[in-house]
Amino acid sequence: MKQQIITFLTFQENNAEQAMNFYVALFDNSKIIDIQRWGKDGPVKEGAIMKATFDLNGRTFMCSDSPPVHAWTFTPAVSxxxxxxxxxxxxxxxxxxxxxxxxxxxxxxxxxxxxxxxxxxxxxxxxxxxxx
Missing domain, CATH: 3.30.720.110 (Signal recognition particle alu RNA binding heterodimer, srp9/1)
Known part of the structure; x- marks a missing residue:
């Protein structure tokens, strides 16, 4: 399998799906490829995103709702x-x-x-x- 480098966005406020839908609607030629959700016995609320893959105008992204809340968040140093x-x-x-x-x-x-x-x-x- 060919190596790919994919941007992975880790959301800590259970808003990964909202963000993903916002980005897919914003950029032309974009789509949701796959969504895997946490079940009722998962570490976050049922239905939250375990891992999702989406495409923004030909570029693949992934995202999740992080079960642990980390001491870090997004930074403008990476954009x-x-x-x-x-x-x-x-x-x-x-x-x-x-x-x-x-x-x-x-x-x-x-x-x-x-x-x-x-x-x-x-x-x-x-x-x-x-x-x-």
Whole structure:
């Protein structure tokens, strides 16, 4: 089997499914591939995501609702970098991702591209949006 490197998102507030559905609806050509859920005797609430695989415009991601609550969470030091097709796309993505999130760099020309924005979404996941 060919080795793959897949981004795995660990959610600690039982919101993995909500985040996954949000991302799949946000990005074109995206879909949920597989969901495995915790049963009634699991370490988290029944139906929570044990492991799910989804595709965002050709890139595979995985996620779960973590049974233990860890002392760490997502960090902006690791982020998803999205090359946008046009200004309408970067504006749309930034608007949706920043809703109930945190803007770290509003969309602007910072000298290294035509338009760039950085946001931490409502789930704590960091996104860099770029328009060359």
């Amino acid at each position: 998803n970098y999205v090359e946008c097709e046009d200004e309408a796309e970067i504006d749309r993505l930034f608007l949706k991702l920043s809703d109930n999130g945190t803007v770290t760099m509003p969309p602007d020309n910072y000298g290294f591209s035509q338009k760039f924005g950085w946001v931490i979404d409502q789930f704590g996941v960091s996104w860099q949006l770029n328009l060359q």
